[in-house]
Amino acid sequence: MTSATEQLSATTLLRFATAGSVDDGKSTLVGRLLHDSKSVLTDQLEAVEHASRSRGQEAPDLALLTDGLRAEREQGITIDVAYRYFATARRRFILADTPGHVQYTRNMVTGASTAELAVVLVDARNGVVEQTRRHAAVAALLRVPHVVLAVNKMDLVDYDETVFAAIANEFTGYASALGVPEITAIPISALAGDNVVDPSANMDWYGGPTVLEHLETVPVSHDLTGCHARFPVQYVIRPQTAEHPDYRGYAGQIAAGTFRVGEQVTVLPSGRRSTITGIDLLGRPVDTAWAPQSATLLLADDIDISRGDLLVPSDDAPPTSQDIEATVCHVADRPLTVGQRVLLKHTTRTVKAIVKAIPSRLTLDDLSQHPDPGQLLANDIGRVTVRTAEPLALDPYAQSRRTGSFLLIDPADGTTLTAGMAGEAFTDVTAPTTPADDDAEWDF
Structure with a gap:
C-alpha cells in the first residue's frame, strides 16, 4: 500500500502567483483558498481570529493569513511578496501573493518570474483598470503560460452574469493581444467562498471549474531536459589532495538540457572546446546529468574556465x-x-x-x-x-x-x-542610438 508521504511526493508541483489592484480582495482569496482547502494550522487560524476580533470584526479576516507584515495589517494592503506552501491530494503548490498597489508592481515581477500560472483578480464593480492591464502585460512578458482571471466580489453585483461576461471579454481581448496563450475566467466571491474551493449555488449559470479545481488540473511541465543544454559555471573545484592531485571540476546548476560523458562542449564566451570526461553528482560519478540538477563537470583539457562561463554542447552553441x-x-x-x-x-x-x-x-x-x-x-x-x-x-x-x-x-x-x-517585444520598434559619454573605463 502506498503511504501518504509517497503519494504526496508523486504529485506534481505548481508555482503560481496572484496579482490584482488594491482592494480587489487578493489576500482574501488566498486566505480563503488556504482555509477551505484545509491548509491552515489551528494555531494560525486562532491567531487570525484573535487579530480580527481586536479590530472589531466578528468573522475571521482571512486576508491576515497572507498579510504578515505589521505595516500590511495596519494599512490593509499587501506590500511584500508572501510565499505560501500548501498541498492537496492532487498537487503541491508554491503560491506567491504579490502586491496590488502600483508602487509595488516590481514585486509582482519577482513573484511571477518563476510562475507557471498567474491569477489576476478584478473587482466586479470596477472592471478592468490600469493595474489589471499592467499585471497582464507583466505576465505576458514573463511568459507565464496560464492566466486565470478571477472576477471577484460577484456578491456585490448580485451575481450578475452579464457583468462577469463583459469583464471577461474585455480582459481576454487585451491579454490575447499581449500574446498570453491561455486565459481562464472564473466568477468568484472570495469573502463568501463562491467558486474558490466549492462550486457556488449563487451562480448556477457558470459551468466551469472552481479556482482550486483549475489549479489542480491545469497541465504543467517541469521537464527541461529537451531544451538547449546550458551549464553556467558557479565555482571551480580544485581540492589538491593526495588522492586527487590533478582534480579540476566545474560546479554549478544545469540551467537546461542534458549533459553526458563523452560529449564535446564549448566554453562561452571564449569559444574553446573540450570533451566531458566525467560528471560528479552528489559525490558520485554518473554518466548523465540534467536540469535542474547541481553537478560538477570534468573536462579533458586544462583550459581557462572561471565563474560566469557557460558550457554548452558544441553543436548547439548560442551566438555571443x-x-x-x-x-x-x-x-x-x-x-x-x-x-x-x-x-x-x-x-x-x-x-x-x-x-x-x-x-x-x-x-x-x-x-x-x-x-x-x-x-x-x-x-x-x-x-x-x-x-x-x-x-x-x-x-x-x-x-x-x-x-x-x-x-x-x-x-x-x-x-x-x-x-x-x-529578445522579447510586443512590437518591433527602432530608434536611433544615443551614444554614451566617453569614459576610458566604461566606453566599449
Whole structure:
C-alpha cells in the first residue's frame, strides 16, 4: 500500500502567483483558498481570529493569513511578496501573493518570474483598470503560460452574469493581444467562498471549474531536459589532495538540457572546446546529468574556465554578442537613462555595461509604443539596447526563462534597477542610438 508521504511526493508541483489592484480582495482569496482547502494550522487560524476580533470584526479576516507584515495589517494592503506552501491530494503548490498597489508592481515581477500560472483578480464593480492591464502585460512578458482571471466580489453585483461576461471579454481581448496563450475566467466571491474551493449555488449559470479545481488540473511541465543544454559555471573545484592531485571540476546548476560523458562542449564566451570526461553528482560519478540538477563537470583539457562561463554542447552553441536588445521592467525608484553605466548580471556572470538607447516605452492603455522616451521610471515597461564590456551568450527569453533573462544593477550600491528579457517585444520598434559619454573605463 502506498503511504501518504509517497503519494504526496508523486504529485506534481505548481508555482503560481496572484496579482490584482488594491482592494480587489487578493489576500482574501488566498486566505480563503488556504482555509477551505484545509491548509491552515489551528494555531494560525486562532491567531487570525484573535487579530480580527481586536479590530472589531466578528468573522475571521482571512486576508491576515497572507498579510504578515505589521505595516500590511495596519494599512490593509499587501506590500511584500508572501510565499505560501500548501498541498492537496492532487498537487503541491508554491503560491506567491504579490502586491496590488502600483508602487509595488516590481514585486509582482519577482513573484511571477518563476510562475507557471498567474491569477489576476478584478473587482466586479470596477472592471478592468490600469493595474489589471499592467499585471497582464507583466505576465505576458514573463511568459507565464496560464492566466486565470478571477472576477471577484460577484456578491456585490448580485451575481450578475452579464457583468462577469463583459469583464471577461474585455480582459481576454487585451491579454490575447499581449500574446498570453491561455486565459481562464472564473466568477468568484472570495469573502463568501463562491467558486474558490466549492462550486457556488449563487451562480448556477457558470459551468466551469472552481479556482482550486483549475489549479489542480491545469497541465504543467517541469521537464527541461529537451531544451538547449546550458551549464553556467558557479565555482571551480580544485581540492589538491593526495588522492586527487590533478582534480579540476566545474560546479554549478544545469540551467537546461542534458549533459553526458563523452560529449564535446564549448566554453562561452571564449569559444574553446573540450570533451566531458566525467560528471560528479552528489559525490558520485554518473554518466548523465540534467536540469535542474547541481553537478560538477570534468573536462579533458586544462583550459581557462572561471565563474560566469557557460558550457554548452558544441553543436548547439548560442551566438555571443556585446549588444543586447531586450524588453525590460524597471523596478527601481531612480530612473534608467540613456548613457547610464550599469552592471549586467546574466546567470552567474556579471559584466560592466552601458545603456546605449531606450527606443520605446509601452503605453498600457492601448499597447502602443511611446518612442524614444529617454528614460524609464519605476514600473515602466520598455525596450532597451545595452552594450556590455564582454560578450555574453543569451538565449531568447521565449526559449529559456533562465538563460534569456538578466538584471541591470547599479554599480555604486548594488541596487537592482531593471529586470530584462532578451529578445522579447510586443512590437518591433527602432530608434536611433544615443551614444554614451566617453569614459576610458566604461566606453566599449
